Amino acid sequence: MIQKTQKECLKLRTMSSISSPAIDTTTTKHIMTSDSHGLSDSRTIMECVCAALMPLMVAVAGCLGYCSNSFVQKNKRCSYTAEDFETLAASTRFTIKEVEALHVLFKRLSSSLIDDGFIHKEELQLALFQTPNGKYFFLDRVFDVFDQKRNGVIEFDEFVLALSVFHPYASIDEKIDFAFKLYDLNQTGFIGRDEVKQMVVAILIESDMNLPDDLLEAMVDKTIADVDKDSDGKISKEDWKAFVSENPSLLMNMTLPYLKYEL
Template sequence: MGCVTSRLRTFPGRDDPFILSSETTFSVSEVEALFELFKSISRSVIDDELISKEEFQLAIFNNRAKENLFSSRIFDLFDVKGRGAIDFGDFVRALDVFHPYTSQEVKIDFSFRLYDLDNSGFIERHEVKEMINAILCESEIKLSDDMVETIIEKTFLDADPNQDGKIDKFEWEKFVSKNMSLLKIMTLPYLTDITTSFPSFVFNTKLDDDIVL
């Protein structure tokens, strides 16, 4: 019986694809395909085998011209080591959150951290407003200030039952479980069909009519 080999094993210091596969939804072959994508992104500005924020915005959001709170926040959550750059292991583990087969619990947890901008353990009104405006800007959608305030007001009426002006993780979980369309942004369908020619992709940040946030 033949042995299974991996091209990534020949790179010292790099995360083992078999370990990454065991920790994520991806198969070993998909991890190796993601490595081809990672190499392409990490070389787009500086060839240093790391993805900078500029390279991330260019590849993931197709936007290099301006920094946006939404894309910046996604990058910060991908950058689990907090060093201002994403290595290959970070990249695969973070993308796993957006896999269609990843559990709703994981996606809900990630989305809570996405909106909790100051890492206080709560989502507050100003954070929701900042994130909505950032998503609207990224999507090139224009809404009046009154409309944005209406969205925020409806969100807190539904998600903050004790009306203390902040949403804790338990309240967020209940809110999202009743508004599953909120998790649409947490899923990238492309991740179910990865090949070595897997292209760069763009997050769909468009707000649907039935999405509260």
């Protein structure tokens, strides 16, 4: 489940990476030794947001790992034609066989709650969080990134085109742009302080963590300071690209593991 993934992510570093004269050291030490695991620096915050896609990536990798002809044919009952699969393969980095295998996964996800050939938000939530109930902060953003047609559902071509960025042959710039879209909550072309704070608060809540307001604000300030290269108070796409170039591990989860090891 995503909560477990995020909690594991939060364990990577400690509060010692956040230095601010506004933070009382006694408070910091208390949090570091409490049952809650400290949220680390800006790298870990961004890594936790990317972790929202990990359950889906595991499902995709597993599906592609079994994309033999017999497997695909046995599950191939759909309105898409061989020509449709060829077109999608030509538009992405997937092979025709892999596109057919992705359709098997798509059918499973799109029929989990409503069997109408589309992935609804509740079905994506079920895939990512193992429950159709509850409200999760990152769900809307992930759904919007996939729903390029803005019609309230994820269609198969959108599903394949979005996943194409996770292919090992996808360029670094494509992966950087995709991740930036996840963080650009208001879709303004830059990430403001309020957006960073929303992400940090959501990660803390979904990881059952509580921090004092001053420590939370310091964490947000440090994240902005780390990434905002031109010091204009917001994170532009150029700032983000520069930050990723210095911290390539941020894109660690942006490549499908099955294809990575097959190529």
